[in-house]
Amino acid sequence: MKRVSINSFEMKNIGFNYGAGEMIFTDVNYVFNPGEVLFIQGPQGAGKNTLIKLMLGLLSPTQGDYLVNGTSVNQFSYAEFDPIRLNIGYSFDVGGLINNQSLYENMMLLLNFHNFIEPSKRFDHIVNLLARFQIDEHKHLRPSAVSSSIRKMAVVLRAFLLHPEIVILDNPTQGISVEMIPAFMELIEEHRQKHNLKHIIISSDDKNLINQLGGRVMHVTRTGLLEESRQ
């Protein structure tokens, strides 16, 4: 399957509710500018995860338009969204690794399933990435056998494996050891410069991370996204 390059990425008056329940949020308007870092914040239950799932094409908005390259993808099926989704890397806050596979197998699954990187280069690609965070010695261990910090880092690294144009990271620095932060910053910078990483969307309250990466901080509220200064 081929990937679609994401040149523009926009949410217009997006609203969402699960089933017949109350709207979680309405009127989310945002144009994702290339090169921008966007921090999403909000209290528990404000709809941060729902907004992320909408971006990933796992949910369809109840109202409004989600536009990718100027085309509304609201009615796209899961399979129709695949070419776009393959250019989005996502890391979970908690969980998300296949428990009966080692860290290496978890990462290799993504590379084997989507043929974007040559088979002969896959092993080195994974090991080099893990080595930058000094967790390559744990590569043959299963998620339950390593510390939560290593698990978290492995999930974050998996989001970068296919060199996506968009990364969406859910609390990427929470729970990872402090020594890994500089390597994490380098990784983001390298992907921005060499691998065409256009959009970075991070759900996090980590002030150090916000200061280091810069970018806009938006709060998810019931009536849309509000910039921090307007809160």
Added chain:
Amino acid sequence: MFTYIDQLGKFTLDMSRSFSEFFRFIYLSFRCTAQLRLSSLRPLLFTLVSQIYFTGFKALPLITFIALASGTIIVLQSTAQLSILGSQDMMGNILVVTIVRELGPLLTALIVIARSGSAVATEIGSMQINKEIEALRIMSIDPLGYVVFPRILGGIISIVCLAFYFNVIALIGGYLVSNLVSDLPFSFYTEVLAQALTPNDLSLNIFKNSISGLIIFSIATHHGMQVRSGPQEVPVATTNAVVDSIMAVVAFNLSITIIIFTKVFA
């Protein structure tokens, strides 16, 4: 009066909705796998092989024990009853009908439900809770192709092989064990068995087991995938998978027996 009719109508609608959703689930898992590129099938092969290992190979000790016990009981009882009637040459027919056509497929299916159907529902339910299924979807790996299909196919292959093994152990092992307490000649035993056993019996055995495998693992994976909100749903999914599988497999085996019986004796 209207309340009962309303309830009946609601029940019928709910049932038809559940059935159509279930058959759509099976169809989509097969379709999604058929659409995969050849290179994407490699990761599925790992899941398929481990499913066959856990459902098939690991079940051999239990199948051996149950097959030996049931084979011994049937050989001993049929020898005793038929010698009273003086028609021991009917023994082959009785063994083929009870073991190969009826008991083998049913007992194997029940063992597989208890061991593997429950395990698959629990495993997939836990994968839902740990966000493994969601992670696959986000990586554009459809869980219907990567998680569900190899488990259904692995289950079918395993149950067909296990049922064949059950028949062999029940027929041969049953004779050997019962020979300790009776003096049935082996040549006579194999001769009546060979006369009674036809290719149709083996075809029926394979057909019954294939469909039972499809039923068991479709139900188990479907219930596992229904887990949504929390770990408390996992044991409920497991119990529902076991109960629904037992009812469906028994009903299926019974239907086939009735169809064949009415066809033969019509």
